Amino acid sequence: MTITIEDLRVLTLPLELSALLFLVLIADIATSSVRGKTFTGWLTFWGLCVVFGLTFVSPVAGEAFGGRFRADTWTLFMTRWFIVAGAVVTLGGIDRIRRMASRRQGEYNLLLLFSLLGMVLLIGALDLILLLLCFELSSIPLFVMAAIEKRKGQEFKLMLTAEGAIKFFLVGVVSTPIALLGLALIMGMVGDSSIAALDGATTSPLLKVGLLLLLSGMGFKLGVVPFHMWVPDTYQSAPAPFVAFLSTAPKVTALVALARILVSGLQNRSELWTPAVTTLCVGTLVMGNFWALGQRSTKRLLAYSGIGHIGYFMMALLVGDNTGMAMFLFYVVAYLLTNIGTFLVVEAVCGRSEDESIDVFAGLSRRSPWLAMSMLLFLLSLAGIPFVVGFWAKLYVFIAAWRAGYSWLVVTGALLAIVALYYYLQIARVMYMNEPKVKDPIAVKPSLAAGVLICLLGIVGYGAYPRPLLESARAAADAFMQTRSATVSVSLR
Amino acid sequence: MTIGSVYFFLCAIACIAGALVTVVARNPIRGALGLLLTIVGIAGMYLKLHAQFLAAVQVIVYAGAVVILFVFVLMLLGADAMERPTGNRSPVARIAGGIGIAAIVLFTAYRAIQVYSRATNGHFPSLSEDFGSVKSVGKQLYSEALAPFELSTALLIVSVIGAIAVARTGHKRTALSPNNLTSAHRFFGGPVEPRDAAQPITKDSTL
Numbered sequence: 001m002t003i004t005i006e007d008l009r010v011l012t013l014p015l016e017l018s019a020l021l022f023l024v025l026i027a028d029i030a031t032s033s034v035r036g037k038t039f040t041g042w043l044t045f046w047g048l049c050v051v052f053g054l055t056f057v058s059p060v061a062g063e064a065f066g067g068r069f070r071a072d073t074w075t076l077f078m079t080r081w082f083i084v085a086g087a088v089v090t091l092g093g094i095d096r097i098r099r100m101a102s103r104r105q106g107e108y109n110l111l112l113l114f115s116l117l118g119m120v121l122l123i124g125a126l127d128l129i130l131l132l133l134c135f136e137l138s139s140i141p142l143f144v145m146a147a148i149e150k151r152k153g154q155e156f157k158l159m160l161t162a163e164g165a166i167k168f169f170l171v172g173v174v175s176t177p178i179a180l181l182g183l184a185l186i187m188g189m190v191g192d193s194s195i196a197a198l199d200g201a202t203t204s205p206l207l208k209v210g211l212l213l214l215l216s217g218m219g220f221k222l223g224v225v226p227f228h229m230w231v232p233d234t235y236q237s238a239p240a241p242f243v244a245f246l247s248t249a250p251k252v253t254a255l256v257a258l259a260r261i262l263v264s265g266l267q268n269r270s271e272l273w274t275p276a277v278t279t280l281c282v283g284t285l286v287m288g289n290f291w292a293l294g295q296r297s298t299k300r301l302l303a304y305s306g307i308g309h310i311g312y313f314m315m316a317l318l319v320g321d322n323t324g325m326a327m328f329l330f331y332v333v334a335y336l337l338t339n340i341g342t343f344l345v346v347e348a349v350c351g352r353s354e355d356e357s358i359d360v361f362a363g364l365s366r367r368s369p370w371l372a373m374s375m376l377l378f379l380l381s382l383a384g385i386p387f388v389v390g391f392w393a394k395l396y397v398f399i400a401a402w403r404a405g406y407s408w409l410v411v412t413g414a415l416l417a418i419v420a421l422y423y424y425l426q427i428a429r430v431m432y433m434n435e436p437k438v439k440d441p442i443a444v445k446p447s448l449a450a451g452v453l454i455c456l457l458g459i460v461g462y463g464a465y466p467r468p469l470l471e472s473a474r475a476a477a478d479a480f481m482q483t484r485s486a487t488v489s490v491s492l493r
Numbered sequence: 494m495t496i497g498s499v500y501f502f503l504c505a506i507a508c509i510a511g512a513l514v515t516v517v518a519r520n521p522i523r524g525a526l527g528l529l530l531t532i533v534g535i536a537g538m539y540l541k542l543h544a545q546f547l548a549a550v551q552v553i554v555y556a557g558a559v560v561i562l563f564v565f566v567l568m569l570l571g572a573d574a575m576e577r578p579t580g581n582r583s584p585v586a587r588i589a590g591g592i593g594i595a596a597i598v599l600f601t602a603y604r605a606i607q608v609y610s611r612a613t614n615g616h617f618p619s620l621s622e623d624f625g626s627v628k629s630v631g632k633q634l635y636s637e638a639l640a641p642f643e644l645s646t647a648l649l650i651v652s653v654i655g656a657i658a659v660a661r662t663g664h665k666r667t668a669l670s671p672n673n674l675t676s677a678h679r680f681f682g683g684p685v686e687p688r689d690a691a692q693p694i695t696k697d698s699t700l
Binding site (some may be wrong): 003064065066068069103104107108110111114117118121127129130133134136137140141143144147148204205206 | 605608609636637638639640641644645647648650651652654655657658659661
């Protein structure tokens with residue numbers, strides 16, 4: 001096998017991202033003032049906007065490295081949404097990172113771009129080794145970003161950050177070898193590292209052990225019950241704009257990696273993995289939503305709600321066909337926009353005081369009515385109330401799961417959505433009913449407000465008119481389910 | 494007894510002895526050196542399995558880099574960084590725990606071999622002559638596995654940048670003596686040099 005320039009042409013999008021990465025690296029080295037370091041944040045944001053624009057200019061389709069990497073409609077769809085997530089999180093976080101980690105802004109943005117590069121490569125990877133390496137590239141930067149804030153003279157806060165970051169780091173590095181061992185067993189039973197070869201695996205206990213190890217390794221990364229312990233602690237202690245990223249893009253990446261192996265690789269052998277995934281799905285749905293009920297800290301509440309959402313994602317994966325993947329992708333977009341928006345509002349309200357209990361939201365409607373309204377819409381979208389995008393996402397997943405014969409799972413999911421509604425509306429009640437402790441409006445930086453606005457437009461727009469998103473999700477899902485080399489085409493939707 | 498099995502037993506004894514030293518040794522440096530012995534023993538076993546490349550990497554990475562790093566960290570943190578084990582469980586409980594874990598590991602290994610030999614009818618497929626040689630691994634690395642190989646360089650850059658970003662402290666140290674520094678301080682505040690242990694850190698001393 002020889003590598004030609006054609007191979008690199010297929011990698012256009014990741015290479016564009018790498019070019020941006022080098023620009024940010026050089027900008028970080030060339031500047032020494034805090035203002036200069038903040039410039040790297042703006043460079044990251046505008047650079048990501050340019051890369052996003054370029055996805056509409058030069059779509060490339062094809063296979064590279066002997067079929068180990070493929071660019072098609074699916075990679076284009078996912079790349080766009082990952083870039084949107086990265087750009088919005090950078091925009092929303094610029095002010096917070098400048099305040100709390102002024103000397104380390106360059107590293108923060110650089111690591112964010114590295115993580116994005118890993119994600120963008122992962123979605124096209126058709127090889128188990130490449131898949132794992134891309135996944136590691138996307139998750140290792142996050143450990144550092146979780147520990148990026150070091151507070152002057154606040155011993156307690158320092159300890160809290162350290163605790164959250166170290167828990168995240170340890171869970172991350174311990175779960176990788178578990179997943180790796182699982183992959184090694186699977187590869188040993190298949191005899192090849194390509195995804196297309198997975199279907200021909202001999203059914204043996206070792207293959208099942210491998211799948212189980214892989215699921216538990218990835219379960220730690222995803223934070224599904226019972227591997228979720230690190231999630232609330234890390235979310236609580238890390239800066240909210242970073243949590244906006246951590247709670248969305250890396251989770252989606254881990255789910256995509258799982259989907260690549262289970263849904264697309266083992267699509268004709270679903271009896272091998274559905275029992276384990278169903279168990280994880282039910283456990284995550286039930287426990288995630290019930291544990292969220294008692295939380296008094298907004299970030300912890302959203303952490304448990306995020307765990308609950310992973311359950312809905314897994315329900316979509318369980319369907320295991322093109323429709324299921326399309327609904328999964330729709331849910332991905334809804335979740336990305338909604339969760340990033342929610343955490344950015346949390347940053348706007350709690351960022352200065354660093355007190356993130358629900359009581360801080362008291363009387364928000366009278367202090368900053370726009371902020372309260374956007375938070376309300378995000379919460380409604382998380383809960384799945386009609387005419388914001390979260391409703392369609394849940395509905396589509398339920399329909400797909402019902403048609404695939406998982407009616408009992410749909411009933412469970414719907415009941416737990418009602419439980420979720422209770423704790424989401426609790427925040428809304430505090431915002432609209434309670435008397436504010438402080439009367440003056442909250443000062444929100446324009447960059448943060450712009451980030452919230454982008455998410456808000458997204459959820460309301462797609463909530464009112466979901467059809468274009470649904471159709472592009474369907475096209476992407478069809479491309480995803482093709483494992484064998486086929487005529488790879490790409491549409492510019 | 495062929496010369497091959499003598500070699501195997503020598504390597505096996507080196508592994509087990511090294512592992513025992515790692516666990517039993519009171520002095521952490523001695524423990525690290527025991528680990529070295531285990532690693533060299535495993536490298537020897539790889540050689541016998543015709544995995545020359547793996548053996549070389551095992552020596553270079555684990556014996557050369559990882560153990561040296563362990564020793565560096567131990568020496569940098571100094572004697573005050575080591576906590577004496579405080580558990581006062583009886584030796585009977587400890588031995589029973591050890592035997593229990595050994596039994597689980599042995600049972601799993603036995604079952605795995607059983608399953609594997611049933612799947613292959615006791616005949617392991619023969620490999621090509623140069624399997625595992627430096628030449629064949631190198632060829633793979635620069636042709637079929639080029640993408641993962643290049644990607645691992647990005648992974649290394651991330652690790653270096655991340656380590657610097659975490660280790661660098663911009664703020665002054667608060668007055669805490671090295672003895673009651675917690676692990677969080679060690680993680681974020683950087684290593685404490687043994688020669689500083691005598692003098693308490695004051696507010697003026699910066700990193």
